[in-house]
Amino acid sequence: DVKVTQSSRYLVKRTGEKVFLECVQDMDHENMFWYRQDPGLGLRLIYFSYDVKMKEKGDIPEGYSVSREKKERFSLILESASTNQTSMYLCASSSGDETQYFGPGTRLLVL
Amino acid sequence: GEDVEQSLFLSVREGDSSVINCTYTDSSSTYLYWYKQEPGAGLQLLTYIFSNMDMKQDQRLTVLLNKKDKHLSLRIADTQTGDSAIYFCAETLGGKLIFGQGTELSVKP
Secondary structure: OOOEEEOOOEEEEOOOOOEEEEEEEOOOOOEEEEEEEEOOOEEEEEEEEOOOOOOEEOOOOOOEEEEEEEOOEEEEEEOOOOHHHOEEEEEEEEOOOOOEEEOOOEEEEEO | OOOOEEOOEEEEEOOOOEEEEEEOOOOOOOEEEEEEEOOOOOEEEEEEEEOOOOEEEEOOEEEEEEOOOOEEEEEEOOOOHHHOEEEEEEEEEOOEEEEOOOEEEEEEO
């Protein structure tokens, strides 16, 4: 079974803080993705990575950056958290067949 | 455009069939997916259909694909209260998935 884990289920941060969201997958997948999910908007792609040290912008990269130093780990970084980044963050991974497997999500509240 | 469209809500009675509909945009999508999200959880892959198929059945789930109309549907037979969740359809586009807004299925006893 594919296992994708995220470092926190719930996180509360203050405006201006630097926030790290970690994602780890154990299936040696090449591709990893970060989404945010907001009511009525579905899932929107923030960043993705096709290989170690590679990153590509998704549809809404502003205010975020990512890091992929190891194949199994993909980190999402909020350089200076803002209240409009309060959301559910979902990580996913996939191999060549494009089927994505998701982690349990991190619900972030920025005060 | 790149919008995948779904209706936002569906309410059914326990034991009835549920049909969740989706229209997608890219006729070259290789796979089309259905994901299920229970409250407070991540997305769970429910089923998928390869684009050269018209139908796929998996126990209580039936996926129908109409490529001409770019219409995908998910039928859940004998719907149970445990099927209450948000259901997302998704199409592939350049190695990425494009998701619909999700359909919230409410199953009443």
